[in-house]
Amino acid sequence: MKSIEETARSVISRRDKELRRIRKRNRRFAAALSAGATVFAIATAMIVTGRDSGNKDAASAVNSSLSDENAGTETVVNAPETDIIWMNEGYGDEFQRHSALVASDEALLFGGRDGSISIQIDFGEKVLSAASADSLIAFSFNASKGTAAGTDKMQEKLSNECYLLSGRADEALFTAAERLEKDKNITNAEAMARATGDSEYLRLVGEYREKAEEYERYLRSVHYERNKDTIETFEKLGFTVISKGTDDDFDRYLCFGSGGAVLAGTKEQIDALSLEDFEGVEHITLYGSSKTDLPRIYGEPKRMVHLREDSKLTDELLAAYEENGGAALKVRIQAGWDDDLWGEWVDPHVYAYEAIGLHSEEEFNEAGPDILTSEKVDLFYEVLNKYTYWVNEERFGSFFKEGELIEAREYAWDLIAELTCERAQELCNNKCIAYITLPDLNESEGIESVIALDE
Amino acid sequence: MAGSCDYEKYCREGDDEALERIIREFRDGLILYLRTFTGDIHTAEDIAEDTFVKIAVKKPRYNGKASFKTWLYRIAGNMAIDHLRRRRESVPIDDCGELTLDDISLEESYIRDEERIAVHRALGKLPGDYRQILWLVYFEDMQVREAAAVMGRSVHAAETLIYRARRRMKEELEKVL
Numbered sequence: 001m002k003s004i005e006e007t008a009r010s011v012i013s014r015r016d017k018e019l020r021r022i023r024k025r026n027r028r029f030a031a032a033l034s035a036g037a038t039v040f041a042i043a044t045a046m047i048v049t050g051r052d053s054g055n056k057d058a059a060s061a062v063n064s065s066l067s068d069e070n071a072g073t074e075t076v077v078n079a080p081e082t083d084i085i086w087m088n089e090g091y092g093d094e095f096q097r098h099s100a101l102v103a104s105d106e107a108l109l110f111g112g113r114d115g116s117i118s119i120q121i122d123f124g125e126k127v128l129s130a131a132s133a134d135s136l137i138a139f140s141f142n143a144s145k146g147t148a149a150g151t152d153k154m155q156e157k158l159s160n161e162c163y164l165l166s167g168r169a170d171e172a173l174f175t176a177a178e179r180l181e182k183d184k185n186i187t188n189a190e191a192m193a194r195a196t197g198d199s200e201y202l203r204l205v206g207e208y209r210e211k212a213e214e215y216e217r218y219l220r221s222v223h224y225e226r227n228k229d230t231i232e233t234f235e236k237l238g239f240t241v242i243s244k245g246t247d248d249d250f251d252r253y254l255c256f257g258s259g260g261a262v263l264a265g266t267k268e269q270i271d272a273l274s275l276e277d278f279e280g281v282e283h284i285t286l287y288g289s290s291k292t293d294l295p296r297i298y299g300e301p302k303r304m305v306h307l308r309e310d311s312k313l314t315d316e317l318l319a320a321y322e323e324n325g326g327a328a329l330k331v332r333i334q335a336g337w338d339d340d341l342w343g344e345w346v347d348p349h350v351y352a353y354e355a356i357g358l359h360s361e362e363e364f365n366e367a368g369p370d371i372l373t374s375e376k377v378d379l380f381y382e383v384l385n386k387y388t389y390w391v392n393e394e395r396f397g398s399f400f401k402e403g404e405l406i407e408a409r410e411y412a413w414d415l416i417a418e419l420t421c422e423r424a425q426e427l428c429n430n431k432c433i434a435y436i437t438l439p440d441l442n443e444s445e446g447i448e449s450v451i452a453l454d455e
Numbered sequence: 456m457a458g459s460c461d462y463e464k465y466c467r468e469g470d471d472e473a474l475e476r477i478i479r480e481f482r483d484g485l486i487l488y489l490r491t492f493t494g495d496i497h498t499a500e501d502i503a504e505d506t507f508v509k510i511a512v513k514k515p516r517y518n519g520k521a522s523f524k525t526w527l528y529r530i531a532g533n534m535a536i537d538h539l540r541r542r543r544e545s546v547p548i549d550d551c552g553e554l555t556l557d558d559i560s561l562e563e564s565y566i567r568d569e570e571r572i573a574v575h576r577a578l579g580k581l582p583g584d585y586r587q588i589l590w591l592v593y594f595e596d597m598q599v600r601e602a603a604a605v606m607g608r609s610v611h612a613a614e615t616l617i618y619r620a621r622r623r624m625k626e627e628l629e630k631v632l
Binding site: 360 | 471474475478479482483496497500503504507508511512557560561600609610611614
């Protein structure tokens with residue numbers, strides 16, 4: 001074993017080597033970006049925002065862009081020492097369905113504003129953790145003023161070698177698009193395209209959709225092959241595999257980017273699951289819903305039990321199952337790493353308990369009205385909401401109707417699992433349901449796949 | 456004690472001495488924690504070094520919500536999981552591998568107390584997550600809340616895990632004693 005001094009020397013040496021590699025890559029990337037500037041020509045009213053991370057030119061651009069009078073200026077890209085991240089920002093809720101539309105030559109990022117800020121942050125971390133390798137561009141288009149705060153928050157989450165560049169749209173354009181969307185009942189993408197008069201935008205929308213679907217087909221085939229044995233194992237155990245990579249509606253999303261199967265079985269069958277049944281599965285996340293984090297979907301407060309194991313089904317999983325009375329057990333198994341490297345997944349309840357001076361669910365449950373005053377209850381939910389990602393039924397439902405693939409893969413993934421379970425439950429007359437998502441491609445493989453398809 | 460101040464100093468000024476202080480302060484404990492994932496000390500050492508390189512290069516934002524140590528251990532734990540996933544390996548559930556001279560040397564320098572070393576060795580007989588939670592709580596003196604954050608679990612789940620791990624540990628120690 002190395003001495004601590006040797007470790008320190010090795011760390012610094014490796015760091016320097018890595019930084020040299022990054023600088024070299026970024027110089028190459030900046031040149032490529034310059035050459036490919038026409039790709040961004042559709043962003044007619046964009047300015048650069050971002051944050052200082054050591055590059056004075058970029059920092060200067062960032063600072064000057066923060067004033068309103070700069071809206072509408074030309075795009076400035078001057079951050080040769082950095083990765084450059086372009087955020088594609090839709091507006092309001094519509095972002096959820098329509099904004100992830102434009103792929104650059106290298107990769108895609110997208111974000112939103114307002115309620116979707118937390119999602120932006122998740123995206124940023126996810127993609128960044130996936131992007132330890134090569135240059136990453138996401139496209140920014142027609143953001144609103146409201147985006148600035150979210151953008152800034154996201155930038156804070158990004159590593160220092162990456163910049164977030166986002167645009168701020170001409171307010172009139174924004175309003176026009178909004179009106180179009182409302183009056184004509186058309187999608188945000190179409191509205192924006194019409195408002196800008198930019199046929200290129202629509203073309204890219206279509207192009208991306210094709211690409212996404214191709215990507216989906218690719219992933220599905222990979223996942224199904226990879227998971228076939230496990231699916232068959234469960235079939236042998238007597239489970240009904242409701243979905244395993246076929247073409248029905250919900251399965252389409254289930255399989256996109258995840259691969260998986262929905263299994264329906266009786267309580268006895270689920271009880272009979274053993275560690276051996278999960279051999280080879282590397283990561284298990286259990287959702288047992290006695291309460292839930294998704295009140296807008298289910299209509300009443302529930303709690304989502306979130307447990308995970310790295311390699312095996314354990315008694316913890318079974319205990320959680322018992323805790324839920326054996327009903328509607330939902331098991332999600334995922335080989336893919338669902339935490340970002342920089343992520344700190346903490347049950348939002350932890351923050352909420354702390355905010356009111358408590359430390360655990362038990363304390364909360366046992367607290368009388370002298371402790372849980374109405375002010376504290378309000379504070380509890382305020383904090384809980386702050387750290388919880390809420391989704392409303394309308395948005396979620398429309399997702400399925402309109403089928404934005406990217407969302408399926410990225411942020412709605414867990415929700416899809418939930419909804420799919422509900423569907424599966426209906427199909428099985430409310431027998432116990434195990435929902436199992438089988439080993440996933442990791443994010444970087446996914447990104448690389450997109451790039452490969454581009455080529 | 457090294458930690459968030461040194462990290463901020465390193466991020467802000469690129470001060471290598473601050474980085475070295477962090478390494479000096481946390482390396483050994485981190486290796487022993489990572490060994491609960493990998494089952495062998497040398498892989499754990501590699502992942503610990505990778506973790507330091509990662510934060511030295513990427514300078515991820517530390518937001519102060521948890522202690523620096525919690526944050527660092529969480530990153531390292533994630534890297535260990537990622538490492539195992541990439542290699543399609545998992546730690547044998549009942550065996551943390553044979554002790555090497557490096558293990559013994561590190562135990563003696565980091566844990567010091569003989570009785571606690573004996574307990575540490577009994578940890579090796581436990582499943583991985585039991586090893587991890589007990590290491591964090593009993594050897595790193597973390598609060599359950601902190602250990603939960605490191606392991607990405609709810610506090611409730613961590614409490615349950617500790618309860619089971621202690622029960623299992625007791626059985627293992629009874630076999631030895």
